[in-house]
Amino acid sequence: MDTKIAVIGAGLAGLTLASRLQSVADVTLFEKSRGLGGRMAERRRGDHRFDHGAQYFTARDPAFLSLTAEMTRLGATAMWPVMIDDRRPGAPVSSEARYVGTPGMNGMARRLGRGLNITLETEISAIQPDDRRWLLVDKAGAALGVFDWVISTAPAPQTARLMPSEFSAGARLAQVRMSGCFTLMIGLDRAPELNAEAIRAHHPVVGWIALNSSKPGRDGPPCLVVHSRNDWADTHMENDRDWIEKELLAGVVELTGEDFSNAPHRDLHRWRFANVETPLGAPFLIDAGLGLAAAGDWCLGGRVECAFQSASSLSQAIAKHLGET
Template sequence: MRIAVIGAGLAGLVVARRLGDSGEVTVFEKSRGVGGRMATRYADDFEFDHGAQFFTARTPEFRAFLEPLINAGVVADWPARFVELSGSTVTASRQWGASHPHYVGVPRMNEVGKFLARGLEIRLKTAVSRIEKSAGGWQLLGTAGDDLGCFDWLVLATPAPQAAHLAADVPGFAAAACGQSSMRACFALLLGFDKPLDLGWQAALVRDADISWISVNSSKPGRTGLTALVVHSTNAWADAHLEEDTERLQQHLVDELGRVLGRDVSTATYCDLHRWRYANLDRTRGPEFFLERDSRLAACGDWYIRGRVEAAFTSAFELAGVFQEELAT
């Protein structure tokens, strides 16, 4: 049984690993690396986890899944001092502890994907731009119309709008598989400093500002680089300014950060802005994945549940369980 998985984020990697015993799995990933939104940007002497910041594990399945990664030192608890800010005022403060771990990839967030990708057949820098159903199965085509192969089953593990676009010709798919999901944008402001910044905390949830999150990325376990801050805009602000001039947006977020921190951050020696068009989504209701036996098409991803790492895992894990039963019959 030949199975194609499109997308090597956490969801795609989890499905590919679980289905490896049931078929011949090939993963297609448009980027240079794996991990999707569990991403890390390298720049000069700085490293920034510019997508997912940390993740929690509430279900026994996700905890069991993480155990070997924790034992291998690829995932660790981030014991940050966490504050809540209303504008520039600290309204709450607590120490994150091992009783409710806030996990990160070590020594960077993209290490999780790299670990999970080991031993899988993954075709990087290969965007699938068309899928066509024929008598022989699912035909995949690349951006230049190149033949990427024909597969018995197809799993879409991309963000919802990309899955809907790929499967636009599959009757009913967009409504059945993507109907609930409305993904939100986010800008990540990345700032590097050649001297330590003493903020008194390492992670902050921000309210009443156009930024929603600040983390001292370099304080996460295993990081050796210089002081690096990751600052996320609110989804609402990003949605409203998505296509505007990058330089102006970056300056606005730098100013907003300066206002919230009550200090000049223009001393940063590195400054860049990353746009996440499909960053996140609110909790949705409905099935946790899509699987249609007749067309041999499946889909999974965080967007079935919520914009969280654990949600991506759960969607993929549950899909793979049902899929394994299907392949065994």
């Protein structure tokens, strides 16, 4: 247990790595935000509960199916028997089970984080060489300790900025392309008249509308989560927030016939890196000689399950390496 590992990011990838490596190393997880889950996010406003990042996840890999079953047994995830009104021409009909975290999308992350050594509200800004190990420095310039291994699970463009120039796999990070998303959260005091719990739109601005309060464990008042299209978000990433909100509200009127511009609660979130357009095409990046590695959904595709698969493969590779040295 002499090996010290720092994991950057407490989304599903970082939490999977930390929980799997803690039996073979002394692991510390650093997360810049106040809570766990990363893009498996939940925001509460009054009694309204919004999953403003990932909407649901599917599980195909046997190891992820088994984790999902365990989390469901523990009450941290549940199946969402959602009826989706898919308006995309020729969209395939899917009968796959869809799961959500409970009571919010970050339910699984909160459960996985139990018992781990996690430092929240700490943004890593530099990884500096220190006598064949790595010194982590936070945004304020404070030294956070020296580690044998540093693993970044931040989205690829952020990992690329963080990794020291010595990282031999660094150039491959530049090949990954991620896209953004705007999320409009609408809190209501009466149930909207929709013919399904979610709409997958075929629209120039709006990509998805969900009646978030229809998910299991959300016992608050009705609320909607609206996602923009990723390409639209990239084009308008720096636009005025009021304009973005108006465009999304106008799209919702076109798609549902309902005007929510006077809803009791509205909130907009900007995801600079939401989805993965061009994945790495390999489960992780590693430079075992230097003790540097990176993982996350961006290695395999923009899905929760891909974050798990990437982190799970990397944890096996590092555990094997530690066992051999």
